[in-house]
Amino acid sequence: MGFDKKWAIRFLDDFADRVIENKQLLSDLDQAIGDGDHGVNMARGLTELKKVLAEKEPATLADVFKTTAMTLLSKVGGASGPLYGSAFLGMSKAVNADTLSPDTLPDVFEAGLNGIENRGKSHAGEKTMIDVWEPVINAMRQNEFTSDAIEAALQKTKDMKATKGRASYLGERSIGHLDPGAYSSALLFQALLKAEGE
Template sequence: MTLDKEWAIGFLDDFADRVIENKQLLSDLDQAIGDGDHGVNMARGLTELKKAFSEKSPATLKDVFKTTAMTLLSKVGGASGPLYGSAFLNMSKKIDADTLTKEQLPDIFEAGLEGIENRGKSHAGEKTMIDVWEPAINAMRQNEFSSDAIEAALQKTKDMKATKGRASYLGERSIGHLDPGAYSSSLLFQALLKSEGAK
């Protein structure tokens, strides 16, 4: 499977569909420990992304990720837009050819993770989207990238105490809830897995 711009558009379209389909669930998760708008915000931004792709197909693989970054930065409210936007912007900067190899994917996503960490001033273990990104990338590097690995990383956020973002105001009460950003990130990596690119 060639990891080119058509592959990237397909993978991100699938991610968008998964978020739109799970919009209510994501907002319900956010209702428990945040503002309650994660699903609505992400679905709005990703609906705009699907529109952007269909109206004017990006010229290069790099442009697919840059278009994604700019759309999410401008259309998604709350913290998610800047965090996802920073991730995809960093990923686009890392791409310098029209195709990728499977072996390059962990490095591309690592660049995205750095974008999230820098923007959110956060790291693993704080009950955020990073708690899915980091284990998913590690699993890719070890050829253990699977639906189960992604799900296990997501489920681990349930027992964490939030120390970043709106959820951190709850302190101990944040324990027992899945992190909504981690959930939407798990949808991203499930879409990546299904795209064949990472298998």
């Protein structure tokens, strides 16, 4: 089964709905260890994305991801805009066909992960969205991409000490809190999982 641009739009639409629905929760998580605006910022950008995708459907699958990147970069404030923007930009460059196969899907997300790492100058273990992206992409490669795998990756961020971003100022006090970027990334992968099964 192939993943084409219609699939990508469905997946991103669902991701947007999940973030909008969890806007308050994401901001509450961010209130504990960050600026407190992750939910509001992400919901703003993704509300705009839904509008953009509905008004003018991008021509190709790569364009869907590129449009997503540009919309999030321009509409989401804080660190999340550049990080998610870099992810989708990396993904758009990794798409070289109008349809992705289940085998190439992890490669495209891997390119997104590289975009996040380069932009954020960080890696796994620093209590960021990377701590969801990396293990989930590995799970995809091993055909173990499940809701449980996503949830397990997210829950692991709770016991991590933040060493990157605003949360790092809290040091030890950041332990015991879920990372908001990891949470929104978990919503992204849950939406992807659902779209894969449709």
